[in-house]
Amino acid sequence: MQIQSKLPDVGTTIFTVMSSLAVQHNAINLGQGFPDFMMSEELVSLVNTAMQQGNNQYVHMNGLPLLREKLAEKCLKLYNNNINANDEITITPGGTYAIYTALTAVLNKGDEVIVFEPAYDSYIPNIVVNGGTPVLISLEYPSYKIPWDVVRASITPKTKMIMLNSPHNPTGMVLSEEDIVQLKEIVTQHDIFILSDEVYEHLIFDNKKHLSILRCPELFERSFVCFSFGKTYHCTGWKLGYCIAPKALSTEFRKVHQFNCFSCNSPAQVGIAAYLQNENAYNKLGKEIQKKRDYFRELMQATPFKLIPSYGSYFECYSYEDVSNESDFDLAVRLTKDYGIATIPVSSFYNNKTDNKVLRFCFAKKEETLEKAVERLIKWKG
Numbered sequence: 001m002q003i004q005s006k007l008p009d010v011g012t013t014i015f016t017v018m019s020s021l022a023v024q025h026n027a028i029n030l031g032q033g034f035p036d037f038m039m040s041e042e043l044v045s046l047v048n049t050a051m052q053q054g055n056n057q058y059v060h061m062n063g064l065p066l067l068r069e070k071l072a073e074k075c076l077k078l079y080n081n082n083i084n085a086n087d088e089i090t091i092t093p094g095g096t097y098a099i100y101t102a103l104t105a106v107l108n109k110g111d112e113v114i115v116f117e118p119a120y121d122s123y124i125p126n127i128v129v130n131g132g133t134p135v136l137i138s139l140e141y142p143s144y145k146i147p148w149d150v151v152r153a154s155i156t157p158k159t160k161m162i163m164l165n166s167p168h169n170p171t172g173m174v175l176s177e178e179d180i181v182q183l184k185e186i187v188t189q190h191d192i193f194i195l196s197d198e199v200y201e202h203l204i205f206d207n208k209k210h211l212s213i214l215r216c217p218e219l220f221e222r223s224f225v226c227f228s229f230g231k232t233y234h235c236t237g238w239k240l241g242y243c244i245a246p247k248a249l250s251t252e253f254r255k256v257h258q259f260n261c262f263s264c265n266s267p268a269q270v271g272i273a274a275y276l277q278n279e280n281a282y283n284k285l286g287k288e289i290q291k292k293r294d295y296f297r298e299l300m301q302a303t304p305f306k307l308i309p310s311y312g313s314y315f316e317c318y319s320y321e322d323v324s325n326e327s328d329f330d331l332a333v334r335l336t337k338d339y340g341i342a343t344i345p346v347s348s349f350y351n352n353k354t355d356n357k358v359l360r361f362c363f364a365k366k367e368e369t370l371e372k373a374v375e376r377l378i379k380w381k382g
């Protein structure tokens with residue numbers, strides 16, 4: 001039997017490719033974004049207790065009510081948005097799933113979706129599998145700023161949605177107030193939905209403020225805003241997240257969600273609901289992770305790589321165009337095999353494989369891991 005592929009051009013995600021290669025060659029993995037340090041023992045213990053107390057059956061399909069209430073309180077405190085916990089928050093098995101579900105709920109065949117590249121690798125296949133057409137716009141290199149004039153010129157009667165990601169993976173770019181002004185003007189004038197991927201909301205540095213879509217009523221009324229507990233609490237393997245959207249949009253989101261996942265891991269939801277009392281766990285996160293970024297930056301000065309500054313996320317990008325012409329994919333593979341350090345080639349985040357000779361490094365690691373990694377990297381001379 002032959003299957004007619006819905007995604008004929010899609011291979012295996014670069015994260016799995018590089019992580020598998022890292023395991024095969026016993027390399028230090030600064031590729032895929034996950035921390036190698038222990039998450040909060042308190043949160044682990046809260047989830048354990050939840051299991052021991054019998055919270056092991058299905059919770060409500062939209063998520064544990066207490067968890068949604070706590071998240072609504074957090075939104076009010078941080079973004080001054082009085083979200084309705086009942087109607088506007090849905091707990092999902094991760095941020096990626098939330099993004100997929102929002103696209104599935106909204107897209108009809110032929111709808112166009114504006115996506116900025118480099119783009120997180122799930123966005124384009126998610127649009128295509130739902131019959132949509134990605135309209136790809138490159139961020140300016142090397143600032144990775146949004147070229148708003150190009151956005152304006154790309155709007156057509158079919159433009160249904162614009163996807164945003166701040167702090168941005170892979171570049172660490174963050175939206176500015178000016179970006180929000182431009183966005184407002186465009187989406188209100190042309191009646192466009194927004195999908196805002198804010199999984200790195202707390203991983204933001206240099207005293208910058210996370211400009212969540214949740215802060216602006218004119219934007220929120222047309223938005224799906226997606227989050228990940230995996231990123232906020234350093235437990236990427238738990239795969240739990242949520243989507244906040246106005247009632248009418250959440251209703252459509254839930255129509256898809258209820259027949260795909262229905263309800264998410266219950267003990268983790270009980271544990272996180274209790275842990276949300278601890279505001280320090282997320283308020284201090286940016287400063288803690290910035291220390292790692294700063295330390296990594298300092299170490300990287302001893303290598304031939306040139307910094308492209310990151311203001312958020314788990315990642316920092318470095319250019320090697322001054323020292324080598326090798327393709328970023330080939331270099332990433334060679335560094336893994338021959339030098340024992342895995343990274344992600346940034347061309348993988350472009351549909352047309354634009355290769356600016358840039359690698360992405362995940363610095364959410366123990367200091368000793370970063371030290372060992374750079375010790376190995378120093379040996380590469382281009």
Ligand code: PMP
Nearest residue numbers: 094095096120169199228230241
């Ligand atoms: N969006 C971006 C930009 C990400 O980097 C991630 C992290 N993998 C996600 C969404 C989704 O996170 P998860 O599905 O692991 O919760």
Ligand code: GLN
Nearest residue numbers: 015016031032033034169
């Ligand atoms: N978000 C992580 C990254 O960018 C990995 C997620 C995944 O492996 N799908 O590295």
